[in-house]
Amino acid sequence: MKIGVLFVALTMVSAHAVAQSGNAPPAFLDAQASDPVTMGWMVGSPPPPNRVIRFADGSYFRFPQTRWTFSNYRQLVPTRPVERGAMPAIPLKSALRPELEAVRFKKLDSDETFSFGDMYAKTYADGIVVMHRGQVVYEKYTGALKPNGHHAVASLTKSFVGILGASMVADGTLDEKAPVSKYLPELKDGGFGDATIRQLLDMTTGLQYSENYADPNAQVWSHVRAGGVLPKPANYTGPQTFYEFLLTVQKEGEHGKAFAYKTVNSDVMAWVIARVTGKSMSDMFSERIWSKLGVEHDAYFTVDSIGTEFAGGGLNTNLRDMARFGEMMRNKGRVGSQQVVPQSVVADIVKGASPEQFAQAGYPWLKGWSYRNMWWISHNSHGAYMARGIHGQSLYIDPKAEMVIARFGSHPIASGNANDPFTLPAFAAMADALMKRP
């Protein structure tokens, strides 16, 4: 098991190295060669030994196995449903325009141009839904992701948590200026004790917590290992749950000074919500959001050994359902005549936060962006904003172009830096193409 964990860490190191090397070709099988159906992962009774994917040996978290894993998480770890409830599914109208695959864009870090279809393959997309004015205009699935299936949405999860938190601030249940310790006294002496709810929501906390996937000693690894997202080594004596880990996080620097993307903020935000409401994240998601979108499928969360949801990244949804969620956001929080998310919360996200505070985080492809209520705001001329997750998970909302793009992927490199040079100009070019239509 130690070997498995080490391998995961090494994969991350190598992925990071490639990400840093700029234009160097990735040292990975390309999308076609790594197609999980072609490779035959987990096919057979039993599958051949070299086509088995297991949790305990860490194989599930290695590329190219991840191309299968991200569409099959519940087969590997315990989960909890986010129920769609009794609301009938709202059919997604389709007006498919296959020619949109040819929409061209210039890659951010070169003078080369590519098509939208190139972007799909180059970034190891598993599925994509483009909606324009509420209709599906482009839709594609490959590999292990089926139209009726589920996919890990990774840190898109945070954007749901952010909406819940901001909604509870909006309705007065939470005080955004109050310290976390007002709601979670057990965190008083830890790193989060004097951070405010607002600082959690905007990730401007100062915490001793590295999200550097290249560093096997980064706290992000301890965090997910505590929560059972990674297997625990044989003689593991560390925290056994997400909550136990969060108690160990220490302060570093000052809160409120700069944006610093740290997954723990989302888990603490979710903990506050659970404590105040007495309800699990799954039930809160279902009650406040998922049951009101007209989705087709329950979603689900991966959970730790005591049933606590991984609020920083454990949500798994259907792709069309994610597009429905995006449409609700584009429609200022409404589904039909029902206000699902307060309009003020959506407006607050669209408005964004401080690009100056954001700039300090140094994202090469996100110049001028900001981060608000756990969403990424481009501040471009279309007012586009995103929910973003590792390995290429994206929900891109372009209000001016009346466009929503939901995209799941399994890029070998975790960091968004590897996808952005392709995806950001591709999304913008698609918006332009859609706006040109009379």
Add this chain to the structure above:
Amino acid sequence: MKIGVLFVALTMVSAHAVAQSGNAPPAFLDAQASDPVTMGWMVGSPPPPNRVIRFADGSYFRFPQTRWTFSNYRQLVPTRPVERGAMPAIPLKSALRPELEAVRFKKLDSDETFSFGDMYAKTYADGIVVMHRGQVVYEKYTGALKPNGHHAVASLTKSFVGILGASMVADGTLDEKAPVSKYLPELKDGGFGDATIRQLLDMTTGLQYSENYADPNAQVWSHVRAGGVLPKPANYTGPQTFYEFLLTVQKEGEHGKAFAYKTVNSDVMAWVIARVTGKSMSDMFSERIWSKLGVEHDAYFTVDSIGTEFAGGGLNTNLRDMARFGEMMRNKGRVGSQQVVPQSVVADIVKGASPEQFAQAGYPWLKGWSYRNMWWISHNSHGAYMARGIHGQSLYIDPKAEMVIARFGSHPIASGNANDPFTLPAFAAMADALMKRP
């Protein structure tokens, strides 16, 4: 972890002892005192230490924690969905008759009489749906089971496997007279090698496999431990998957001589189906049955470390959906005008097998019954037949009374012997009461 496993085994020993002692009052909290909501299992963020239920320490499998576990399996172990598909749910019509709770019956092992409502409490039921002529006439949920929730159906799973196997015999895909080794050559030298498909379906194999829960060395424990249904001890070196375990099962006596209830028969039947179709049990269930019933919810299977479903007992369903399945059986395999299960397969189940072969198994409350295609046939005057699972899971179909009862429970004692003296006469009395209605 060793202590956890030992504790589970001891609980089983004591449960068995009570079961054998006849009228002695069970040494367990009663249904009301053990109500999992009242006890507060898994409530809080985090739950209090003495209200946490974990897989790894075996606490999930101890009574009274099981009263929570059976409605929340997916929070504890990996699972795989049985998709309901695109068919709209067929609403269940209700014509509730609360007075049916007062229907009285004489308990089998005493002269005492009880009401149907007494039966519910005395047998630790979690939920029950009684249908008459296709309408819900009585419905109740308690504890951790919610109307939209899921519950472990335990060995009711086998009856689904039996239908799939028998259907494939009926359509010629499988030869019921062929040895298992025709389909699974790797079992040629094992206990199943020369057993026929028919012997699997009727469990008349002769196998060195004890289903005696009271014996910690019984093979049933090795079986479920291999499949990850029980945690593996720290230094475990045995089989790592269901398939690996099935390869180790040895022959004992002769095949075809007597009924002997052994869970492995279902797992081998499912293995044959997976090998012949190239499809997982989950997908086969979905395609052939679950997507054609008009159910409301996906079902799910617990799976082992390589994604193989526990075909002997790993299915979890919604209760009303189980009632829909029962209605399909009562209607000779039809849902509306669609034939879901071949009529000949249902007829073969209703007809049953040899009560003489069954009698050798010595079930105290099932005199004159038989076992066919993994269903239990009463051969009573109503032609009633059942799917049965440990801890009180039951699907009871009474063709003459036009009645279906779906019932989930969490009785502290695994064996059906503990439930039958209450449930069998209660079900029969309900049938009589419903037939008396003009």
